[in-house]
Amino acid sequence: MNKYSIGEFEEVVMLTVAVLYENAYGISIKEEIENRLERKVSVGAMRTALNRLEKKGYLDSEFGEATAVRGGKRKRYFKVTPLGKKVLEQVMQTRKQLWDSIPSVAFDFKFG
Amino acid sequence: MPPKLATRFLRWFCNPSLIEDVEGDLSELYAEHENKNPLKAKIxxxxxxxxxxxxxxIKNFEIKNGLMNTAMIKNYLKIxxxxxxxxxxxxxxxxxxxxVGLVSSMLILMWVNDEVQVDKFHENGDRIYQVFRNMKQSGGMVNTVxxxxxxAADLLREEYPEVDEVAQLSxxxxxxxEKGDDFWEEDGFYATPNFLTLFSFELLEGDxxxxxDDLGAIVISRSLAEKQFGSDWKAKAVGSSIKIDGEGEAIVTGVFEDIGSNSSLQFDWLMPAQLYFNxxxxxxxxxxxxxxxxxxxRDEADLPVVEKRMYDEIITHAAGQSNSGEEYLIxxxxxxxxxxxxFENGVVDGGRIEYVRIMTVVAIFILLIACINFMNLATARSGRRSKEIGLRKVMGAHKSSISLQFFVESILLSFLAAILSIFFVWLLLPYFNQLVDRQLFIDFSQPNTWYFLGAITFGVGFFSGLYPAVLLPTFNIIRSLKGAVKQSSGAAYFRKGLVVFQFAISTLLIVGTAVIYSQLEFxxxxxxxxxxxNLIAVRLGGNFGERLNTYRTEIEKIPEVKAMAASSGNPISYGRSxxxxxxxxxxxxxxxxxxxxTDEKFVQTMGMExxxxxxxxxxxxxxxxxxxxxxxxxLMGxxxxxxxxxxxxGINGKVVGVVKNFHMRTLHEPIAPLIISxxxxSRTNMAMVRIQGEPNRAxxxxxEVNQALDPDQEFDYEFVDEVYAESYESEMTVSALVKIFASISIFISCLGLFGLSAFTAEQRSKEIGVRKVHGASVKQLVxxxxxxxxxxxxFAFIVAVPFGYYFGNSWLEGFEFRTSLSPVLFxxxxxxxxxIGALTVGIKSLQAAKVNPVNILKDE
Incomplete structure (x- = not known):
């Protein structure tokens, strides 16, 4: 966590955007997170996160089609930018390094 | 369609670059929820x-359209x-x-909050029910115990599938x-093992x-543990055996945190119920x-099923027994x-909640009165600000910005008042705690405290600023610049209406105080x-019965003792039936x-007729x-x-006398039928001693006599009149509270009145001067x-009377025996x-009337 810092929720949002690939817009991201992580996500929290990530340049967005159920409003589709990908990789790497550095006995609970 | 108001609000604050898809997302969500539950979707x-x-x-308001001009706000603050x-x-x-208003209402609301929180800390709280027994009394009354x-507990446990856990408590x-030579007594309960799991009393040690589980176990409170084992009780307590009641021993198996005042169950020890049952x-x-x-x-929805089934369990199971009565479980x-x-006739009918409600209303009233003061003074004095308002308007101020100015002023003032109030609340809290017998404190770590303070500051600020903010911007520019704003008669009437309202409330509170006070006196x-x-009830130990006559002889030798009778309980709080x-x-x-x-001397000693x-x-x-x-x-007829x-x-006998009714319970309840035998x-356990002269010597x-006859038993006594007074504790607390806060409401109202009359006197100073010159006396002017x-x-009095009569009567109805509402009281x-009001106005008027007319008129 040196150059780029993102929070846990932001990381989840970015990963979900990547998972959904071409179908990542507000509601679908929210539902995906809710289903996979089994936690409630408010529109407000998610929208702020998306907005912030876009400002940082980790996400990019473009308008898609409008539907009747949305009151004629267009969807905004998100995708992860190359920079975003780099950040995610870095986060994973840091985690991995930490995991690798755990001495094998630390999690050996047989005698604990 | 999604709610329009919310959408408008969203469009107003939302960043324009985000609005389209945010709104789209919300409508999509709404459409999805709407199919399932339209109301929920809206919420x-x-x-x-x-x-x-x-x-x-939120969009950036400042730059976008300059609606919120911080420079102006600064100016408002400065002005x-x-x-x-x-x-x-x-x-x-x-x-x-x-x-004064804020301090009073904060104190009251803290008390109210504390009352409401009692027993709310149990994790299973919303699933815990207590069983009560409705016993049919003579004359169709129902007594609930x-x-x-x-x-019944065993039955609930074994045969009711809907019931999860059943705990019993003595x-x-x-x-x-005891510890060394030190002996003391503590209150506690016998409880079944799952009492501790069903409720959430915090166990510091033990499981x-x-x-x-063990018959020889005892669970004790932290303070009892400290007393028994010293400061390192944590290490020593569990597993140690302690002596109880002189002879028995019990092993400490747990220590619980001292029970706070937020629990209605108060105890310092628990022992296994089975021990008692055995x-x-x-x-x-x-x-x-x-x-x-x-x-x-298991499921709250099952309550009706359980209630219905348990209702006549007693009738079913106790049928044919000589001691069976018509009893139902609820x-x-x-x-x-x-x-x-x-419980009124077996159905829940209020309780302390009435006092909580009364006090909440009092708190709101006091706040209202304080807000009205602010409104009245602000509008009355608006003449002084008329030039400022006029000038602002000339310079292009919009009505709304002048409103804003007055809101800023009132919120500023209420903010200042709130800070001062917190300080005073902190200062007064120890005394208030003494009064209500609580340990209230301001918990700043609780977000709720801040929400409350914020809400009350803005609420009071907003409310008191409301009227000035609506009225003052409507002033005509030219008139206000000339400094001759004539306020509409509507405004003056409104102000008078507010004064009437203030005094009506104060009168109402005073009537309330008088009603409660006179009922308590009654x-x-x-x-x-x-x-x-002059009656002392002395508790006698278990082995006294046989030696009662010896005891009596000894007691009657004491010169301060007039008479003594034995009884199976204190007759003014008795319920063995x-x-x-x-x-x-x-x-x-x-x-x-x-x-x-009793014994033969009972009726005579008690002074019954x-x-x-x-x-x-x-x-x-x-x-x-x-x-x-x-x-x-x-009843016998x-x-x-x-x-x-x-x-x-099963004992047959004859009636030899009828004693005049005496009260065995509080005056909330009717007198129950009674047999004295x-x-x-030898089966009595209390000596009622009538004394004369110095009570302490008696x-x-x-x-001494008790000590000599039964050295193991601690001397345990109570004065009957004190016990009686104590049973009206909650009434007395509320009486004290209402008394204080009624005076405070009067005080605040008078402050406002003082301000208003000062203002009137000032406005009419020229008139006063002219009148004086023409020979008006000070008395006439006042x-x-x-x-x-x-x-x-x-007028306020006339408004207050019917309300006072109505509320006073409905409170008194809670007493089976009550004083009547006399007009004298009103x-x-x-x-x-x-x-008090006349004095306030009079002082100010007198001051104005005494001024030398030269000083007023010389400027003209």
Whole structure:
């Protein structure tokens, strides 16, 4: 966590955007997170996160089609930018390094 | 369609670059929820919009359209400050009113909050129910008690699939602890093992699941552990054995955190219920009420099923038993019991909640009065600001920005008042705690405290600024620049209306105080049917019965003792009853009738009056003679009940006398039927000692006798009149509170009145001067200036009377025996308020009238 810092929720949002690939817009991201992580996500929290990530340049967005159920409003589709990908990789790497550095006995609970 | 209001709000605050898809997302969500539940969808939509109102989503107002001009706000603050400093007197008056109002309402609301929180800390709270027993009394009354036959608990546990856990808890008992030469007593309960898992009392040491499993176990409070084992109790307590009641021993299996005042169950020790059950066979009988029963439901929705099924379990199981009565079981939510503990004919009917409500209303009233002061003074003095308002308008200020200015001013003031109030609350809290017997404190770590403070500051600020902010911007520019704003008569009427409202509320509070006070006086001085003064109830140990005569001889030797009688309980708080009473021609069985076991001297010693027949007589063998009270005599229905056969507990006897009714419970309840019997003086456990002269000397002498005859037993006594007074504790607390806060409301109202009359006097100063020059006397002038306000107060009184009458009566209805609402009470309240108000106005008017007219008129 040196150059780029993102929070846990932001990381989840970015990963979900990547998972959904071409179908990542507000509601679908929210539902995906809710289903996979089994936690409630408010529109407000998610929208702020998306907005912030876009400002940082980790996400990019473009308008898609409008539907009747949305009151004629267009969807905004998100995708992860190359920079975003780099950040995610870095986060994973840091985690991995930490995991690798755990001495094998630390999690050996047989005698604990 | 999604709610329009929310959408408009969203469009207003949302960053334009985000609005399209955010709104789209929300409509999509809404459409999805709407199919399932339209109402929920709406609520969710509102909630989502509110949650979107956060930095990152809100557009940048300042740059975009300059609606919120911080420079202007700065200017408002500066002007507000200058104005406040320029008219120091008014500012102080305003601030004082607000601070007193805020402090009072904060204190009250803290108390209310504390009351409401009682018993709410249990994790299973919303699933815990307590079983109550409705016992049909003579005359169709129903008495509701919490002591339930033990087999009912076993039945609930084994045969009710809907019931999760069942815990039993004894009545409060005292046991003696000792350490070295030190002996002391602590209250506690016998409880079944799952009492600790069903409720959430915090166990510091030991295991909640097993702590009460062993018959020799005891779980003690932290303070008891500290007393017993010293400061390192943590290491020592669990596993150690302690001596109890002199002979027994118990092993400490757990230590719980001291029970705070937020629990209605108060105890310092718990012992296994089974221990008690093993020693007392009588609890296994369906006819005997014993421990309390608590149970949790697996599913709250099952309550009706459980209630319906348990309703006549007692009737079914106790049928045919001699001690069976018409009794039904009902369930009541445990966490509601503290506030709703009164049962009227077997149905919950209020309780402490009434006092909580009264006090909440008082708090709101006081705040209102304080806000009205601010409004009145601000509008009355608006003439002084008219030039400023005019100029602002000329410079292009919009009406809304002038409104904003006055809101800023009032919120600023209320903010200042709030800070001062917190300080004063902190200062006064120890005294207030003493008054209400609580340990309230301001918990700044709780977000709720901040929400509350924020809400109250803005609420008061907004409310008091409301009227000025609406009225002042409407001033005509030219007139206001000339400094000659004539306020519309509407505004003046409104102000007068507010004064009437203030004083009506104050009068109402004073009437309330007077009603509560007179009822308390009535209660405390009521002839209970026995003489409760100079009467000591001394508890006698278990092995006294046989030596009662020795004891009596010794006690009667004391010069300060007039007489002594033995009894099975304190007659003014007595509730031992049986349904085994039978008499000839009894129309219906199963009446619950109280039985008091005494010796022959009881009636005489207590100062009771025999209405017909005779008292017990030591010369005659009276062991099967009974004295009954008037209620029972009436119930039996004979023209003359004397010499009629009567039996209870299977003992046959005759009625020899009828004693005049005396109160065995609080005056909330009717008098119950009663049999007094001297069949077994040895089974009494209390000596009622009538004393004369110095009570302390009498007490010492009695203690000596007790000590000599029963050295192991601690001397335990109470003054009967004190016990009686204590049973009205909650009434007394509320009485004290209402008294104080009624005075405060008067005080605040008078502050406002003082300000208003000062203002009037100032406005009319020229008129006063001219009148004086023409020979008006000071008296005439004072009258002239005061009469308007006098009329207002009389009007306020007229408004307050019907409300006071209505509320006073409905409160009094909670008492079976009550004083009547006399008109004198209202007159005193009204006259008092009027006098104080008139004095306030009068002082200010007198000041104005005494001024030398030259000083006023010379400028013209």
């Amino acid at each position: 969710k939509y509102y909630l989502d919009v509110l949650l979107l109102f956060r930095p990152g989503i 507000a400050l200058r104005n406040a400093l320029r008219y120091k007197g008014f500012t102080a008056l305003n601030l004082l009113g607000l601070v 919490w002591s339930i036959p033990k087999p 009545w409060q008992m005292e046991i003696e602890f 909640v699941k097993t702590a009460l 020693q007392n066979d009588w609890v296994d009988d369906w006819g005997n009420g014993s421990f309390r029963i608590y149970f949790t439901l 369930a009541h939510k445990f966490q509601d019991y503290y506030l709703y503990s009164n 209660v405390l001085n009521k002839n209970l049917g026995l003489d409760k003064e 049986t349904s085994s009473v039978r008499w000839e021609g009894m129309s219906e069985e199963g009446y619950e009738i109280n039985v008091l076991l 025999i209405q017909r027949g005779r008292d017990f007589n030591e010369q005659l063998t009276d062991s099967t003679s009974f004295i009954i009270n008037e209620v029972l005599a009436e 004979f023209d003359d009940p004397i010499n009629k056969d009567l039996s209870f507990w 001297c069949i077994a003086p 007490l010492e002498a009695i203690a 009258l002239l200036l005061s009469k308007d306000y006098g009329m207002l107060m009389i 007159i005193i309240a009204g006259a008092g308020t009027f006098a």
